[in-house]
Amino acid sequence: MKITRNKILISFILSLLFCFPIGIMASNRSYQSVSPKEGVYIHTDKDIYFAGDNILFKVYRFNLNDQLKGWESKAAYLSIFNQNGGFVSKRELVLKNDTHHGYIFLPDTLASGIYKIVGWTNSMIMNESPLFAKQIVIVNRFDSNPIPFLAPYRIEEIKESELVGDSTTQDSSFSPNPVGLTETKLYTKPIKNISSADIKIFSDKEIYDTREKVTLSIDFSDIPEGIASASITVARAESFFENSPNLLSYFNQNLFPENLPIITQYTQKFNDDQLKKLTVKKEWSNQKVSRTKMLPENYGLVLSGRIIDSKSKRPKENVTVMLSSADTLVNLKHFSTDNDGAFYFIIDEFYAGKALYLSVFNETPDFQNLDIVVDDKFFSSKFDPQNFAVHSNLDGYIEECKLIKRAQKAYNIKFIRETNGEIEPKSGTPYLYRTPVVRIKLADYVPMDNFEDISNEIIPVLRIQKQKYSYSTRIVSARTRSLLLREPQFFLDGIYVPNLGDIINLSSEELDRIEVVNLPWALGSLEFSGIVALYSKNDNYKNLNQQSGHTIISGISSTNGYQMNFPTYESNKANDNFPDFREVLFWLPNIEFANSQSTSVVFYTSDVKGDYAAVVEGLTTSGIPFSKRIFITVK
Amino acid sequence: MMIRHKILTILMGFIALVVHGQNELFYEDFNITRLNEPNLFGEILYQQTLTSGSQFLFNEWTKGNVELSNGRIAQNVDIKYNGYTDELIWLNPSLKIVVVDKNSVSGFSIIDPKTGSMLTFKKMRVKVPFYIQPTETYLQVLHQGKYKLYAFRQIVQSGRVINTEKNRSFELPEIKPKPLYYIELPNQNMVQFYKAKKSTFINLFPNKKNEVKHLLSSQKIRLKHESELVKAMEIIEGMEK
Numbered sequence: 001m002k003i004t005r006n007k008i009l010i011s012f013i014l015s016l017l018f019c020f021p022i023g024i025m026a027s028n029r030s031y032q033s034v035s036p037k038e039g040v041y042i043h044t045d046k047d048i049y050f051a052g053d054n055i056l057f058k059v060y061r062f063n064l065n066d067q068l069k070g071w072e073s074k075a076a077y078l079s080i081f082n083q084n085g086g087f088v089s090k091r092e093l094v095l096k097n098d099t100h101h102g103y104i105f106l107p108d109t110l111a112s113g114i115y116k117i118v119g120w121t122n123s124m125i126m127n128e129s130p131l132f133a134k135q136i137v138i139v140n141r142f143d144s145n146p147i148p149f150l151a152p153y154r155i156e157e158i159k160e161s162e163l164v165g166d167s168t169t170q171d172s173s174f175s176p177n178p179v180g181l182t183e184t185k186l187y188t189k190p191i192k193n194i195s196s197a198d199i200k201i202f203s204d205k206e207i208y209d210t211r212e213k214v215t216l217s218i219d220f221s222d223i224p225e226g227i228a229s230a231s232i233t234v235a236r237a238e239s240f241f242e243n244s245p246n247l248l249s250y251f252n253q254n255l256f257p258e259n260l261p262i263i264t265q266y267t268q269k270f271n272d273d274q275l276k277k278l279t280v281k282k283e284w285s286n287q288k289v290s291r292t293k294m295l296p297e298n299y300g301l302v303l304s305g306r307i308i309d310s311k312s313k314r315p316k317e318n319v320t321v322m323l324s325s326a327d328t329l330v331n332l333k334h335f336s337t338d339n340d341g342a343f344y345f346i347i348d349e350f351y352a353g354k355a356l357y358l359s360v361f362n363e364t365p366d367f368q369n370l371d372i373v374v375d376d377k378f379f380s381s382k383f384d385p386q387n388f389a390v391h392s393n394l395d396g397y398i399e400e401c402k403l404i405k406r407a408q409k410a411y412n413i414k415f416i417r418e419t420n421g422e423i424e425p426k427s428g429t430p431y432l433y434r435t436p437v438v439r440i441k442l443a444d445y446v447p448m449d450n451f452e453d454i455s456n457e458i459i460p461v462l463r464i465q466k467q468k469y470s471y472s473t474r475i476v477s478a479r480t481r482s483l484l485l486r487e488p489q490f491f492l493d494g495i496y497v498p499n500l501g502d503i504i505n506l507s508s509e510e511l512d513r514i515e516v517v518n519l520p521w522a523l524g525s526l527e528f529s530g531i532v533a534l535y536s537k538n539d540n541y542k543n544l545n546q547q548s549g550h551t552i553i554s555g556i557s558s559t560n561g562y563q564m565n566f567p568t569y570e571s572n573k574a575n576d577n578f579p580d581f582r583e584v585l586f587w588l589p590n591i592e593f594a595n596s597q598s599t600s601v602v603f604y605t606s607d608v609k610g611d612y613a614a615v616v617e618g619l620t621t622s623g624i625p626f627s628k629r630i631f632i633t634v635k
Numbered sequence: 636m637m638i639r640h641k642i643l644t645i646l647m648g649f650i651a652l653v654v655h656g657q658n659e660l661f662y663e664d665f666n667i668t669r670l671n672e673p674n675l676f677g678e679i680l681y682q683q684t685l686t687s688g689s690q691f692l693f694n695e696w697t698k699g700n701v702e703l704s705n706g707r708i709a710q711n712v713d714i715k716y717n718g719y720t721d722e723l724i725w726l727n728p729s730l731k732i733v734v735v736d737k738n739s740v741s742g743f744s745i746i747d748p749k750t751g752s753m754l755t756f757k758k759m760r761v762k763v764p765f766y767i768q769p770t771e772t773y774l775q776v777l778h779q780g781k782y783k784l785y786a787f788r789q790i791v792q793s794g795r796v797i798n799t800e801k802n803r804s805f806e807l808p809e810i811k812p813k814p815l816y817y818i819e820l821p822n823q824n825m826v827q828f829y830k831a832k833k834s835t836f837i838n839l840f841p842n843k844k845n846e847v848k849h850l851l852s853s854q855k856i857r858l859k860h861e862s863e864l865v866k867a868m869e870i871i872e873g874m875e876k
Binding site: 070071109294295296297299300302333334416429431434435479480520521522525527 | 662663665667670671673674675676677678679680681704705706707712727728729731736739764817
């Protein structure tokens with residue numbers, strides 16, 4: 001009996017042994033070869049801008065299927081370009097709760113014209129999903145009126161039949177969006193769609209005086225699941241196009257594109273032509289290869305690129321690439337290139353708003369002859385504008401705005417205030433060390449002219465010796481009191497510096513403190529024979545550039561860092577003496593929904609009289625979109 | 636009986652390994668999870684203090700997770716806990732032995748290679764023998780609730796021995812485990828002891844002395860072993876509810 005029982009146990013274990021590796025693979029590794037189907041929508045405060053304005057925007061990311069939960073993108077991209085494909089703005093955006101909001105300043109020197117805003121995620125490109133695209137108009141106030149560039153595309157009126165949206169219409173001269181910004185005109189044909197979440201907007205009045213308080217109530221009592229995110233804009237009615245996409249229509253287009261006629265004016269497909277612009281030519285073999293592997297950005301934005309030999313242009317394998325950014329502490333990520341010379345970093349919130357410094361680890365042989373080529377994620381193309389359904393008073397509005405903009409410039413009136421952003425704990429900080437072994441404040445010592453003198457006089461563990469054209473450095477171990485085998489690594493204001501020569505001339509007047517870790521140190525698989533970190537008083541890291549072996553990438557966009565400065569009047573009498581020429585009365589990217597039934601927003605009208613449209617767009621917690629609009633008048 | 640015991644032990648170890656295997660996301664052949672993982676960092680150890688007796692909680696490298704103070708978790712890494720120096724030791728991908736920077740760690744979990752169970756350690760500031768000020772110490776969490784029970788798996792010197800090697804004699808410290816227990820009370824006061832005396836334990840609950848006394852005797856808990864101490868804490872927790 002005993003023997004039988006033991007035999008059974010042994011057999012069971014043996015069978016488990018065979019199953020064990022398969023079990024591990026099946027249960028613990030998730031293999032994907034497709035990325036999630038998702039879409040992106042960009043809500044802007046209006047559709048017509050003037051050079052010198054700010055575009056206020058909010059990006060919504062939504063799922064188009066539920067199959068790949070956990071793979072949703074945490075990063076999105078936005079670009080604005082003119083008809084010739086010339087960029088006005090490129091933004092890499094960190095998504096928080098599937099949204100991002102911010103502003104883009106339009107330079108005063110921008111020419112009048114039709115521009116395109118395009119939004120996408122990596123997954124949308126990998127799935128060949130249509131990207132979000134929307135036309136806007138930018139007017140330079142020094143151009144004459146009527147704006148000649150708009151004339152060929154203006155439609156003063158949308159016909160009722162076109163609003164219904166005959167799905168067989170293939171007329172490319174006008175492709176109506178049957179769900180325009182009219183709250184009553186939803187699909188009138190019984191076709192597949194996602195029903196709009198039923199929210200209601202009410203204003204306390206229809207007609208207001210100038211500088212009068214407006215209260216808009218938003219009732220969502222018919223939405224039991226609640227609102228995930230919503231945004232509101234209140235702007236002059238003339239500044240919107242009747243056939244501009246809204247969240248609801250765009251959502252339906254992506255889910256059920258067969259419902260609608262060709263809407264190439266609102267979508268842009270990432271085609272082979274675009275892909276060719278992102279190729280890296282293999283000169284040595286005359287073959288074109290694609291950019292580095294595009295990855296889903298479900299953990300965060302992915303910074304990728306290649307290391308190539310500057311002479312032969314061949315990709316280099318096993319090169320350690322270093323990524324750091326300016327900060328009050330040394331931060332570092334590293335990646336060893338693969339056989340394509342490719343490197344990848346996930347850029348998380350720690351890097352938001354910061355410039356990124358890439359360099360090659362100086363223990364790589366011949367590191368000074370290696371180039372860092374960062375993948376360019378942005379693309380543009382020439383485009384033929386599609387028709388705009390404009391307001392009947394568009395010309396009058398443009399003339400009026402020209403005067404408004406001049407007055408705003410004269411009074412230097414700004415409605416956006418840059419802030420330092422919310423103070424968030426530094427989650428995910430990629431520390432290299434936490435506590436140094438030696439910490440020196442330069443103010444405690446006699447001033448010295450350069451770092452070589454500083455080191456020799458007040459950092460006894462660090463030895464710097466000048467040689468003919470370079471410096472040799474060694475460090476004494478805090479543990480063994482003997483010299484460590486290799487040279488220490490240097491950092492300036494948190495950024496890795498491969499060449500000591502780029503910081504050797506820093507004097508006591510320029511430096512605040514020096515930290516030393518005189519121990520053999522490891523960060524992952526990377527090893528250091530000591531670390532020396534210099535911190536300057538006046539951001540001397542800004543002198544680091546390509547000459548110092550750095551490739552600098554401007555920071556990814558942080559949602560924090562700005563505040564709208566709309567005037568109030570009842571409680572703040574000081575505003576009474578300033579002119580108020582706003583044609584955007586209100587913008588709130590994140591409406592707060594405290595209770596479960598309704599909410600309200602409050603703002604003041606300006607001195608600019610006319611009809612205003614209040615547009616609310618958003619998503620419920622179950623991902624149902626809604627877009628609603630009402631009108632108010634200021635007299 | 637012995638054979639079955641050994642077979643069962645091996646079986647549990649495998650089950651633990653299967654269960655503990657981390658979730659990794661791959662896109663085609665690219666390990667995206669690995670790309671997102673934080674790097675551990677610390678001093679590379681080239682020499683270790685020689686002792687007679689093991690300095691480690693477990694002599695072999697075992698898989699574990701390390702929770703960093705920045706909120707990130709390094710998963711499925713090869714670690715050991717050194718009770719002699721109260722340090723977490725990590726075998727890095729280049730097979731170097733690294734003392735993980737203690738300031739960067741808020742806790743870790745490690746698999747007991749014998750039982751396959753997961754042991755959780757938390758870094759806490761407590762008073763330890765021979766230190767005037769409270770120091771940051773890795774404590775094993777034995778019980779969590781209104782009352783918390785921790786164990787400091789310290790390995791201390793108990794004497795000195797003379798070793799002879801290649802005709803040369805040298806003295807080595809002799810070390811052995813001497814766990815120190817902490818009970819954290821609801822008012823966040825910490826009580827520490829090597830061995831829990833029944834009377835001392837009962838006095839921790841001044842308002843419920845009789846109840847505690849009765850519960851311990853009815854469950855035949857004498858507090859002679861660590862397992863009894865854990866059981867006693869669970870009973871007290873149940874009593875509080």
